[in-house]
Amino acid sequence: MICLGIESTAHTFGIGLVENRKVLANSRDSYKSQTGGIIPMDAANHHRNVRENVLEEALKAANLALGDVDAVALSTGPGLPPCLLAGLEFAKSLGKPIIPVNHCVAHIEIGKIESDFRDPLVVYVSGGNTQVIAFESGKYRVFGETLDIGLGNALDKFGRELDLGMLAGMRIEELAQKGKKYLELPYTVKGMDLTYSGLVTAALRKRKENINDLCYSFQETAFAMLTEVSERALAHTQKKEMLLVGGCASNKRLQAMLKDMGSKHGARFHVPQRDYNGDNGAMIAVVGCLIKRASQKIDIRPRWRTDEVEVTWM
Numbered sequence: 001m002i003c004l005g006i007e008s009t010a011h012t013f014g015i016g017l018v019e020n021r022k023v024l025a026n027s028r029d030s031y032k033s034q035t036g037g038i039i040p041m042d043a044a045n046h047h048r049n050v051r052e053n054v055l056e057e058a059l060k061a062a063n064l065a066l067g068d069v070d071a072v073a074l075s076t077g078p079g080l081p082p083c084l085l086a087g088l089e090f091a092k093s094l095g096k097p098i099i100p101v102n103h104c105v106a107h108i109e110i111g112k113i114e115s116d117f118r119d120p121l122v123v124y125v126s127g128g129n130t131q132v133i134a135f136e137s138g139k140y141r142v143f144g145e146t147l148d149i150g151l152g153n154a155l156d157k158f159g160r161e162l163d164l165g166m167l168a169g170m171r172i173e174e175l176a177q178k179g180k181k182y183l184e185l186p187y188t189v190k191g192m193d194l195t196y197s198g199l200v201t202a203a204l205r206k207r208k209e210n211i212n213d214l215c216y217s218f219q220e221t222a223f224a225m226l227t228e229v230s231e232r233a234l235a236h237t238q239k240k241e242m243l244l245v246g247g248c249a250s251n252k253r254l255q256a257m258l259k260d261m262g263s264k265h266g267a268r269f270h271v272p273q274r275d276y277n278g279d280n281g282a283m284i285a286v287v288g289c290l291i292k293r294a295s296q297k298i299d300i301r302p303r304w305r306t307d308e309v310e311v312t313w314m
Helices: 040-062 081-093 103-115 151-161 169-176 197-204 211-237 252-263 281-293
Strands: 002-007 012-019 022-030 071-077 098-102 121-125 130-136 139-145 241-245 268-270
Touching: 002 081, 002 103, 002 281, 012 040, 012 281, 022 040, 022 281, 040 081, 071 081, 071 103, 071 281, 098 103, 098 281, 103 121, 103 139, 103 241, 103 268, 103 281, 121 211, 130 211, 139 211, 151 169, 151 197, 151 211, 169 211, 169 252, 197 211, 211 252, 241 252, 252 268
Parallel strands: 002 071, 071 098, 121 241, 241 268
Antiparallel strands: 002 012, 012 022, 121 130, 130 139
């Protein structure tokens, strides 16, 4: 079975082609704002403008025609409504059966396929989501999460105020490597959950400090909070595999902190290659194949938490 996956939840419009578990193509084009943040209507218009080219690129890379595709998997949530609508319009225009896919679960499944992990603890970090997840009793359960903004949004808000541009995480990581002095910042963990908005506000009040030290301190605090919550979840679940997935998973410092923590609990650690960390169509297509093979019927839901998905393919 060949499944075409469409990703359009936020700034990226992606199309992936997957045959069972094998990725045949993974093409994408990302919206960039002149002012820093994502403007949802502009991002949706970007998706409409590039979708035909991205589809053509993906089909060419896979050496397929649209007629070879059996079904279209569509990321239907969570995401920005105008962007989701642009994806839905395009999916309907292709004239194929549509399989709704949860965006968060797709990040998990592409990581599991690449790592060959069977039952990992998952640390999922993206713009709008930060969750610590493990499979239990038919669903991916959330053991801890952000109570306000996701790690990616925190990095972006902090970076934009420092004029580091849109999707500032990579620039913050680069500057943090040059930092030498830790600046005291609020560390807010509430049980198994954490918050990032206060950290952003407090860090920006210190913007007159050395920018390298400030980025270093911001990263260390944000990542340590997440590592603490992840360690408690790992100790509770006794998992021996740990995945770091999502758009922020490429950060080397975060990888190092989680890998070191996991090794102390005897857990193997994996991060997907960069092409699968950020939003992409291949991960949507992968879950589409899993759902189709399990003969599962799912309704389109734009507001869709990770722990609301019935994972029948496990």
